[in-house]
Amino acid sequence: MSTLVGQPSPSERMKALVLIGGFGTRLRPITYAVPKQLIPIAGKAMLYHVLDLLPPEVDEAVLATGYKSEAIEAYVRSEPPGLPVRTVKETTPLGTGGGMRNAGDTMTDPFVLLNSDVIAEVNVAGMIAQHRERKGVGTMSLYEVEDTRPYGVAALGEQDRIVRFVEKPEPANAPSHWINAGVSVWNRDVIEKIPTGRPVSFETEILPGLLSVGVFGYKLPAFWEDAGTPERLLHAQRLLFDAGRGVDVHLPSGAEGQGPVSAGEGSIARGASFGGYVTLGADVRVEPLAHLEDAVVMEGAVIGANAVVAHALVGPKAVVPPGQRIEGTIWAPNAEPPKAT
Numbered sequence: 001m002s003t004l005v006g007q008p009s010p011s012e013r014m015k016a017l018v019l020i021g022g023f024g025t026r027l028r029p030i031t032y033a034v035p036k037q038l039i040p041i042a043g044k045a046m047l048y049h050v051l052d053l054l055p056p057e058v059d060e061a062v063l064a065t066g067y068k069s070e071a072i073e074a075y076v077r078s079e080p081p082g083l084p085v086r087t088v089k090e091t092t093p094l095g096t097g098g099g100m101r102n103a104g105d106t107m108t109d110p111f112v113l114l115n116s117d118v119i120a121e122v123n124v125a126g127m128i129a130q131h132r133e134r135k136g137v138g139t140m141s142l143y144e145v146e147d148t149r150p151y152g153v154a155a156l157g158e159q160d161r162i163v164r165f166v167e168k169p170e171p172a173n174a175p176s177h178w179i180n181a182g183v184s185v186w187n188r189d190v191i192e193k194i195p196t197g198r199p200v201s202f203e204t205e206i207l208p209g210l211l212s213v214g215v216f217g218y219k220l221p222a223f224w225e226d227a228g229t230p231e232r233l234l235h236a237q238r239l240l241f242d243a244g245r246g247v248d249v250h251l252p253s254g255a256e257g258q259g260p261v262s263a264g265e266g267s268i269a270r271g272a273s274f275g276g277y278v279t280l281g282a283d284v285r286v287e288p289l290a291h292l293e294d295a296v297v298m299e300g301a302v303i304g305a306n307a308v309v310a311h312a313l314v315g316p317k318a319v320v321p322p323g324q325r326i327e328g329t330i331w332a333p334n335a336e337p338p339k340a341t
Helices: 046-051 069-078 095-103 124-134 203-212 232-243
Strands: 014-020 056-065 083-088 109-117 119-120 138-144 152-156 164-169 178-186 214-221 224-226 256-258 261-263 273-274 278-280 290-298 308-314 325-327
Touching: 014 046, 014 095, 014 124, 046 119, 046 232, 056 069, 056 124, 069 083, 119 178, 119 232, 124 138, 124 178, 124 214, 138 152, 164 203, 164 214, 224 232, 232 290, 232 308
Parallel strands: 014 056, 014 109, 056 083, 138 214, 256 273, 261 278, 273 290, 278 290, 290 308, 308 325
Antiparallel strands: 109 178, 119 224, 138 178, 152 164, 152 178
């Protein structure tokens, strides 16, 4: 059987599992309307920036979905990404490990695991190569941060083997400053170690028992951000623009100022000004003399004349009144929490 030149052979092909759990509580009220993975940054849905990390040998991504699963499934059908994707829904929240078990039946050996809100520069092909070379059960990307409190932290031994892993330690108890960066490679049999039928935290219940078998770190030298809060999401957008990973980057016709600005299809901003690092979704209308900088304005929103939107997120179809200043916040007055059933 022949293979195309430049394409991975069947034995090299891999699958990826993308964890899309959680309710996006830190990005409410926008996430009452859309899941956080579909918020556009640097001109493209956050989820698609994550999928961009996958190398050619990955020929399918399985999306382990929960909250607003139907919205994600509809989006990937209407806006297909660059590789085949399939969604597997969990009916109740199962945690990271439970989500892996629920959606991982078709994973290859090994497979790639990604968190869906990690914006980073990762050589996933290099990580896969290191995983095969060191013959451990898993390889985790690691990124060095000053404040370890929101993250899982790895203590490293020889060849960056992870000898201890502590979830969200206080700074005084952190074994290092190297955190779990949300991209990893695992042997297929790891999934079989996860109990079924209940929520499971992979990091606290499964990972500690794998360290004796061999889990290695893969240090990231470039940028990384967890885009789970408004501040981090906007920082992630700046990183993407600066790395040249923005989409449809241009000032809208008739606008003034500086980029980068990603202007979605049908967006209008004649007479408005920009201070850079802005995403306009499709069919956004920015009226004359409005000013935007360091912002995400989602599909169908209207920014009134003389309004200012800075260091802020504007939800889909939201209206910023003329002269209003929106700064350092989320503006989505039309997004309502789901009714209790």
